[in-house]
Amino acid sequence: MVFLCPQRQHDLIPQAHPPETDLALASEIKDFRTWMFQLFQQKISAAIATYPDEEDQDRLYAKIRPGLDNCPEIMVAHQRRGELQDQLWANVLEAIDRDRLRLDAVYNAHRSGSGRVELNSTLNIPVHQQKTHIHRMPGGYLQDLEADSYGSGLLYDHGVFLYGRGWFGPLNDELGQTVIHQVLNQHYPDFQPVNILDLGCSVGHSTLPYTSAYPEARVTGIDLGASLLRYGAARASVLGETVQFAQQNAESTDFGDRSLDLVVSHILLHEMPGAARRRVFAESYRLLKPGGLMVHLESQLFLEPPNLVGRYFRDTEVWANSEPYLASSKFEDFPRYALEAEFAPEAFQIYRVPGHYGSQNGDPTPRWIALCGTKN
Numbered sequence: 001m002v003f004l005c006p007q008r009q010h011d012l013i014p015q016a017h018p019p020e021t022d023l024a025l026a027s028e029i030k031d032f033r034t035w036m037f038q039l040f041q042q043k044i045s046a047a048i049a050t051y052p053d054e055e056d057q058d059r060l061y062a063k064i065r066p067g068l069d070n071c072p073e074i075m076v077a078h079q080r081r082g083e084l085q086d087q088l089w090a091n092v093l094e095a096i097d098r099d100r101l102r103l104d105a106v107y108n109a110h111r112s113g114s115g116r117v118e119l120n121s122t123l124n125i126p127v128h129q130q131k132t133h134i135h136r137m138p139g140g141y142l143q144d145l146e147a148d149s150y151g152s153g154l155l156y157d158h159g160v161f162l163y164g165r166g167w168f169g170p171l172n173d174e175l176g177q178t179v180i181h182q183v184l185n186q187h188y189p190d191f192q193p194v195n196i197l198d199l200g201c202s203v204g205h206s207t208l209p210y211t212s213a214y215p216e217a218r219v220t221g222i223d224l225g226a227s228l229l230r231y232g233a234a235r236a237s238v239l240g241e242t243v244q245f246a247q248q249n250a251e252s253t254d255f256g257d258r259s260l261d262l263v264v265s266h267i268l269l270h271e272m273p274g275a276a277r278r279r280v281f282a283e284s285y286r287l288l289k290p291g292g293l294m295v296h297l298e299s300q301l302f303l304e305p306p307n308l309v310g311r312y313f314r315d316t317e318v319w320a321n322s323e324p325y326l327a328s329s330k331f332e333d334f335p336r337y338a339l340e341a342e343f344a345p346e347a348f349q350i351y352r353v354p355g356h357y358g359s360q361n362g363d364p365t366p367r368w369i370a371l372c373g374t375k376n
């Protein structure tokens, strides 16, 4: 099985390319990753055997790391890792090009969206996002080459599906569904938010599930990227959902003090440096009403790698897959960020939860970490 779920072929997904192209690439990436992890495991096992008396995992890691980075087979693997990621984007760009006229027509028919998009061309983009093309995405999240461009959003939407090979669900909404079903329903069953804000929403993959889960709520997604948001609004309209989008900085928003019930983010924190993460926690606290809840969802592999293989993978994603901020905070820093933001110590909880689609397919393994704070 290459894809866990089939992709939902909504009208903004490129349709004129042969599906076998995506399948062949996804299959190659899957096989490559299996081989790469086996290689890491084999080399790490051999390296740690040379330090039988070293029990401290941090010191052990520091000792074996240079040898891993200089191992020729591992260097080849890193090279291939980057090439396959570039190939993924190239496939998506080609698929978009083949279907450009139809996609433009769909976008134009839905561009005003069913909610609102508030763009701000004078927004100060944080320096840490200005030169970063996370995941080697051509042009990065912020590319906005022409007036009313929606290209970055289109590229991201289809690219995420291929990258996740269906593990993010038919609509790439795994993370929002996971917060709703594995965090809120399980740990805060009586919580009924009315005003919800999704920070770093990108094209709204994780934002949209909140409209179905809380039909009475006003749901807003913010991001720095205008093109992502334009596409997100059109996509929401294609899918018949009503969401508000705004171009704002999650570290310092325009929303009022104590104006929101629920502030969420989904895989935002690992893409910003530690200082920005602290500001997001402080901003979340400022925005929440008393009794309101903050939930930041992150990948367990990235925040808390379970072993040295996971740690080596995480740390080399920094340059092999352009993820510069992955290890910017130690796991134990997050409770401190919450305390500094004024969450009471007992009001900050960390939950390790399975993914929504994985658990629906019988995989209860915790894959996500939810950093949750209630404002007293």
Ligand SMILES: C[S@@+](CC[C@H](N)C(=O)[O-])C[C@H]1O[C@@H](n2cnc3c(N)ncnc32)[C@H](O)[C@@H]1O
Pocket (backbone or CB within 6 Å): 126, 129, 141, 142, 175, 176, 199, 200, 201, 202, 203, 204, 205, 206, 207, 222, 223, 224, 225, 228, 248, 249, 250, 251, 265, 266, 267, 268, 271, 272
């Ligand atoms: C990995 S993507 C998020 C994916 C999305 N939350 C989802 O669940 O599908 C990270 C997003 O965070 C945005 N971002 C990064 N720093 C930000 C900031 N300071 N304020 C708002 N958005 C930010 C990026 O533009 C990008 O769209």
